[in-house]
């Protein structure tokens with residue numbers, strides 16, 4: 533699969549939800565204090581950490597584009613307003 537941003541080979545995985553957002557909502561997630569995902573296919577799947585592979589997409593992006601230092605993160609770009617409304 534190719535990186536959806538630059539077209540290079542996809543060798544990195546993006547988080548479904550930013551680890552810092554999970555920590556802000558649930559605090560520290562551990563094996564002893566997991567959170568759970570629930571989908572149509574899998575119910576109550578325990579997640580033992582905010583960086584779990586269970587919280588990542590399959591490889592659809594290259595490591596360079598997935599790095600905050602090299603490239604703005606896609607989810608940040610989406611959250612940034614593309615226009616402003618003047619009153």
Ligand SMILES: [Zn+2]
Nearest residue numbers: 535538594597
């Ligand atoms: Zn890329």
